[in-house]
Amino acid sequence: MCGLLFAAFVFYTDDYVIAGVLPEIAADLGVSESVAGQLVTAFSVAVAVAAPVAAVALARWPRRAVFGIALTAFTAANIVAAFSGSFPLLLGLRVIAALAAAMATPALFAVAAALAPQERQGRFIATVALGVTGSIAIGVPLGTWIGGQWGWRATFAAMAVGGLVALVSLVAALPPTPPGPVVALREQVRVLTSKPILLGLTANALTITGSMMLLTYLAPYLTDLANAGTETRAVIFAASGFAAMAGIWLGGLATDRWGPDRTLIGGIGVFAAVMAVFTILWPMRPVSMWVVAPLAIVWGGAAFWNSPAIQARLLRLAGPVGGQALALNTSFTYIGVAVGGGLGGVLLSVFTSAALPPVSGVLGLLALGVFGLAAGAARRGAPAAR
Template sequence: MVTFAIGTDDFVVAGALPAISRDLAVSEGTTGQLVTVFSLAYAFSAPVMAVLTSRVPPRRLLGLGLTLFAALNFATALATSFEILLVLRIVTAVVAGTLSPAAFAIAGQRAEPGYAGRAIGVVAAGLTVSLAVGVPIGTWLSTRWGWHATFVAVGVFTVGALVTVAATLPRFEPVSEAGIGDRLRALRSPAILACAVTTTIGACAGLMPYIYVAPISEALTARPELLTVFIATIGVAGALGAAVGGHIADGWGPDRGMIATFGTALVVVLVWVGLHATVAPVPPVVIMGSLAVWGVAAWSNNAPMNARTLALAGPVGTEAMALNTSGLYVGMACGSAIGGLVLDRFGVTGTLLAAIGIGVCGVAAMVISVRRWPTGRPARGKAGKKARV
């Protein structure tokens, strides 16, 4: 539920982008920069907050953080200008940057040996279920009652997450006893930094099509009224991808799993370029099918990527996860910024080609990183044991 609330908040701007653009009288490219500032604020704050909150009991950290997160989303619903909205998104990102890495690290560290990928996949499923349920609801609300209603819904989802944490998460102390110096040194580890770099490049290319799914899907199908359906398709596929990704990470190993899933998603984007250049508008069912394949591949990348980071991090997993998710959000910010600039100047084809070019660089970076710092296939715990999340 924690990652469901955060995921809805992270990605809901993609569905509400046209409504925000119209209401606040700014271009869709400019509106997309809300994702840029959110991502940068998250990226810069996550490692710092991970160190500062490292001694706070996880149950208390999640409880206080979710309370503030809900309040900020309700406040966002009252924003009357783009500037106010921008500031609120920055503050909300700092809170999200505290909560999300902690949730992933708790799952991975409390899992049985050999099952960390699946445990992380369970947490990642919250993000993808948010795409299947939360973001479509937010998109529908924005088309029916305006984008303000979207952020009210996110606030309600967050209250639900808070109740769930209070009812189900046991009290326990932080796993690591490492001191502040050890935690800070972990952030300078070449292997961990390499994970963050590959995550950054991959997220820039991988999430660019999702951030601008509204104009991309309209250009491919000429059916803008189907945006909610397209986003729901990605969400359902992404939820499946999160589950598959956990099995891929534990079965194939994080290294091969990370490269294979990202490469598959990149191929689908190349197909979109060909369709847009030759036969668009395309029947919506064709685009729904391709979005489903892309969603499975893109969101199955999450578990191998994070399992690799945890495997290399040792006892400072939370800090490493925070740095890696910082890379994710820097990449999202770059994808949003580059995608928006290219979209306003060169249209949808330019945005898709930019994603492909950056994605090829991402694959190269992943291969280099895996060869230099391999993790191998994880050893299993006792037969029949399941991950304790």
């Protein structure tokens, strides 16, 4: 399980860490920061498009082979990136790294679920998901620090080392796991486009959009709400990141104890409540950080609490094509991230940062309603492949 967790940590750090060294990349390669930002966009779009395709195409491959090929390509792409001298080459290498992540990431969660006893599936999924939040709380700051000390190329070199360590740990220590069963493509499409699954995926995208919209623009929001300086904002970001790690683990425990549906109701409900409190506090600004910080920590935990429940729900509904369902979930997650950043930017430019929490809260409530429809559809008919 540690190898699966570390691989998730490496893949997601590689996606997010670019933001920390963006100015240095832009200056060194002679492009604007807005152009350099497309390195992040290209990675996210490539993963969103490629993940479900790879999951269907590689469903019968042994998992060790999937991880071996993906991590080898990922490591090679980052090694070449560390020596890249042109922006177009670096952009192409980011796409290669993203395709490797799209190939491996859904399989990481599918293998975790396959290794788990039924009553502990939520905890096993949460263990791998800790790599996602750990990349935000630990990986990105560490990668940014490395870039500050030795240059942005050292950040890519560090990612290559991480990919190599993940490769060795998975290939050497991963227990044998059988490939997925043979399911006709038409049957896969039937399951993956069924109402319980599509509605659940849409609800997940809504929750991610609401969460990432505020996370992307948390710095200006904290400045406007509480006059938070750079050091204070850094502490809040770190605390929220560690709260997210705790939230994922506790969400896994709750999924095993209460089931996915009840866990989702609790997590989204808390998220919407925190957004409502932020909205009420706006007219009282500047608000003390002693009030804002605990709310930000609860928000961080609630925002990531839902991940194990969402994935456990998809695995149970999709049955033999659970891996493909998780790949679609990866796509919808990246779509939510992209839409959240775009929508937040529009709100920030047209209104002020005051608009972020109420809109995020409304999106959370919409997600709760869509999850309710998904649960109702699941009760009326099981979509699992035959």
